[in-house]
Amino acid sequence: MNKLALLRLGCLLLLGISTLASADRIRDLATVQGVRDNQLIGYGLVVGLDGTGDQTTQTPFTTQSLNNMLSQLGITVPTGTNMQLKNVAAVMVTGSLPAFGRQGQQIDVVVSSLGNAKSLRGGTLLMTPLKGVDNQVYALAQGNILVGGAGAAAGGSSVQVNQLNGGRITGGATIERELQSNFGSQNTINLQLNEEDFSMAQRISDAINSRSGYGSATPLDARTVQVRVPPGNSSQVRLLADIQNIDVSVPIQDAKVIINSRTGSVVMNREVTLSSCAVAQGNLSVTVNQQQVVNQPDTPFAGGQTVVTPQTQIDLRQSGGALQRVNASANLNNVVRALNALGATPLDLMSILQSMQSAGCLRAKLEII
Numbered sequence: 001m002n003k004l005a006l007l008r009l010g011c012l013l014l015l016g017i018s019t020l021a022s023a024d025r026i027r028d029l030a031t032v033q034g035v036r037d038n039q040l041i042g043y044g045l046v047v048g049l050d051g052t053g054d055q056t057t058q059t060p061f062t063t064q065s066l067n068n069m070l071s072q073l074g075i076t077v078p079t080g081t082n083m084q085l086k087n088v089a090a091v092m093v094t095g096s097l098p099a100f101g102r103q104g105q106q107i108d109v110v111v112s113s114l115g116n117a118k119s120l121r122g123g124t125l126l127m128t129p130l131k132g133v134d135n136q137v138y139a140l141a142q143g144n145i146l147v148g149g150a151g152a153a154a155g156g157s158s159v160q161v162n163q164l165n166g167g168r169i170t171g172g173a174t175i176e177r178e179l180q181s182n183f184g185s186q187n188t189i190n191l192q193l194n195e196e197d198f199s200m201a202q203r204i205s206d207a208i209n210s211r212s213g214y215g216s217a218t219p220l221d222a223r224t225v226q227v228r229v230p231p232g233n234s235s236q237v238r239l240l241a242d243i244q245n246i247d248v249s250v251p252i253q254d255a256k257v258i259i260n261s262r263t264g265s266v267v268m269n270r271e272v273t274l275s276s277c278a279v280a281q282g283n284l285s286v287t288v289n290q291q292q293v294v295n296q297p298d299t300p301f302a303g304g305q306t307v308v309t310p311q312t313q314i315d316l317r318q319s320g321g322a323l324q325r326v327n328a329s330a331n332l333n334n335v336v337r338a339l340n341a342l343g344a345t346p347l348d349l350m351s352i353l354q355s356m357q358s359a360g361c362l363r364a365k366l367e368i369i
Contacts, residue, residue, distance in 0.1 A: 044128030277361035
């Protein structure tokens with residue numbers, strides 16, 4: 001085989017790899033309508049804490065819950081007893097009931113402190129019923145809590161890593177009630193796209209229709225594709241398993257820039273481009289200095305009072321501000337390279353990108369979250 005043939009073979013292989021890389025499976029682009037998790041919540045008690053529980057004098061609901069639990073176990077606490085416990089904490093327990101969850105199946109739960117407990121490390125969650133939105137009990141939770149944080153305190157000093165007032169119990173709840181499902185009883189299956197896109201809905205429909213034996217697909221809107229089950233198909237599970245593995249070519253995405261004003265992060269997709277523009281970026285520094293000033297009366301016996309008043313000084317400085325040219329860019333790498341040339345921080349990029357969009361030189365949708 002000569003060099004020209006090897007070159008052609010290599011180009012064909014690269015073309016095939018790029019074609020496969022640009023296609024996604026339907027299972028990654030859409031979900032089946034009605035197949036979803038359901039949230040569960042419950043209120044319970046955690047015991048066995050090493051003196052880091054609720055201060056019961058400040059959290060009366062913890063004492064009330066403990067009295068109710070003891071009365072159910074046949075133990076009567078005399079009226080007026082001052083129960084100052086430090087090893088008990090009131091918590092909220094949350095979890096998710098998975099789709100097609102069956103009785104006896106175990107699910108994970110998250111335990112979060114409700115009172116003023118210092119730490120849940122080493123605690124054990126007592127049997128807690130988990131209810132759904134219809135106020136029905138669907139699972140029972142109980143077990144030892146795993147806390148990912150750590151902390152220590154001595155001599156008035158303390159150090160803490162991560163949160164100590166929340167933990168997780170792996171397999172800590174057992175499903176006791178199942179949800180009724182109508183899956184498989186209808187002649188149609190609705191696929192819900194993860195993101196609304198008319199082009200993607202049409203491409204998924206065309207990909208399903210191009211395969212024989214999988215029924216007919218119709219895009220209802222930008223987010224829903226309806227699939228009609230072919231006559232004589234007794235297993236919708238097999239039908240969905242085949243449909244979800246169909247590859248669909250992904251259309252060109254909308255150019256979008258996401259700005260998180262709380263964390264100062266800026267994220268762009270690969271479709272973002274810039275037109276030729278000029279940006280003046282200066283270093284803006286704002287300094288706020290506040291001091292407490294003590295004011296005393298002029299004469300000691302004049303009947304005046306000594307007061308403390310805050311005195312605030314604000315300095316606003318701006319340096320730099322050189323005018324720099326940003327050339328038109330064809331891809332995200334050039335956009336990032338051009339913005340980095342300005343020496344802008346993520347906080348500065350927010351103002352720059354907003355100004356660019358107002359000037360019409362940023363070819364992207366700007367979304368602030």
